[in-house]
Amino acid sequence: MTRDAPPDDPEGGKGNVLAEASVDVVRNEDLVRRRREQICEAALDLFLEKGFASTTIRDICGRSGVNHASIYDYVANKNDALRRLLNQLWFRTDVPMLPDLLREEGRSLEDVLAEYFRETWDKKRKGTLLIYRSVPDMRKEDRAAMRDREEKLLEESGALLAARAGLAADDIRAQVAANLTVFLSAFAPMRDWLYPRGAGSELLVQLVSRGAAAMIVSILESPVEPDLASR
Numbered sequence: 001m002t003r004d005a006p007p008d009d010p011e012g013g014k015g016n017v018l019a020e021a022s023v024d025v026v027r028n029e030d031l032v033r034r035r036r037e038q039i040c041e042a043a044l045d046l047f048l049e050k051g052f053a054s055t056t057i058r059d060i061c062g063r064s065g066v067n068h069a070s071i072y073d074y075v076a077n078k079n080d081a082l083r084r085l086l087n088q089l090w091f092r093t094d095v096p097m098l099p100d101l102l103r104e105e106g107r108s109l110e111d112v113l114a115e116y117f118r119e120t121w122d123k124k125r126k127g128t129l130l131i132y133r134s135v136p137d138m139r140k141e142d143r144a145a146m147r148d149r150e151e152k153l154l155e156e157s158g159a160l161l162a163a164r165a166g167l168a169a170d171d172i173r174a175q176v177a178a179n180l181t182v183f184l185s186a187f188a189p190m191r192d193w194l195y196p197r198g199a200g201s202e203l204l205v206q207l208v209s210r211g212a213a214a215m216i217v218s219i220l221e222s223p224v225e226p227d228l229a230s231r
Contacts (some may be wrong), residue, residue, distance in 0.1 A: 017087045019145075020080060035074045036084065038064040043081040044089075048129055052082060052137040079139055082130075086146075089127030095119050098181060099153065102160035109164065109216060113181065114209035121188040121201070128189040154178045165220040173224060177216045184212055 042064035046055040057078055061068045075081045096119055101112045120128070135143060154175065162174035188204065 017091045020083050020087065032074060035066055039066055039071065039075055040081055040085050040088070043078065044085050044126065044130065047082065047085070047134060048126070052078070052134045079142075082134060082138070083142065085130060086127065086134075089124065090131050092123065092127070095123045097153065098178075098185075099156040099160055102157060102164070108213070110209050110213040113212050113216075114205055116181070117185060117188070117209055117212075118202075118205045120185045121205070125189040125192075128186050132186060132190065150182075154182065157181065161216065161220065165217075167220065173219050173222060177219045180215065180219070181212060184208060 039060060043055070043060050046059050046063055050059070055078060057071060058068065060066075060078065060081065061071055064071075066074070075084065096115065098116055101107070101116050104112070131146070135146070138146070155178075158171075158175040158178035159169040161177050162169050162171045165174070167174055187208065188201075
């Protein structure tokens with residue numbers, strides 16, 4: 001059985017991942033898995049090469065080898081393909097989150113940051129590129145789900161950084177430091193084409209984590225003038 005039209009999109013992300021459309025026309029689970037892998041791999045390449053907005057379902061069919069008559073048996077549309085990719089690449093569970101690392105007792109900030117950057121740069125490279133390039137084209141509800149998740153992670157990370165410095169959990173300095181850390185986690189994926197010559201990945205991890213730790217400590221220890229805090 002083949003759908004004559006794509007199914008409706010889900011209403012948006014729920015929980016820790018984006019909501020994927022329910023597409024269950026094909027009962028052979030192994031076939032569904034293989035076809036979705038084909039479709040998502042092709043979609044990822046195209047989204048990074050051409051951009052989400054410029055990529056069509058026909059493009060994805062051509063790159064994946066899945067014909068136009070049956071592609072909707074596996075994904076609802078290209079928005080659904082994007083959600084599935086982000087769930088696989090950005091929300092992957094084998095990469096430690098910053099709050100989890102900050103909770104580990106007895107570890108220096110530099111050591112925590114080194115593991116965070118190393119794992120993120122290595123395992124979430126394509127996810128980082130995809131999310132930063134596709135956010136403007138996301139459905140409103142998906143952007144809201146992403147923002148809500150990121151804000152919670154930043155709030156949690158900020159509170160843990162504040163605790164290390166003996167500050168209040170909602171101290172603005174800790175929130176700025178948390179945002180800076182997450183921003184730096186996108187540094188290597190977004191700028192790897194400008195890597196300094198002779199700088200291997202581990203050297204970059206060590207240098208950036210050392211510099212980031214120094215910046216964060218400086219931010220956390222900086223005095224905040226009351227009149228500036230409210231501007």
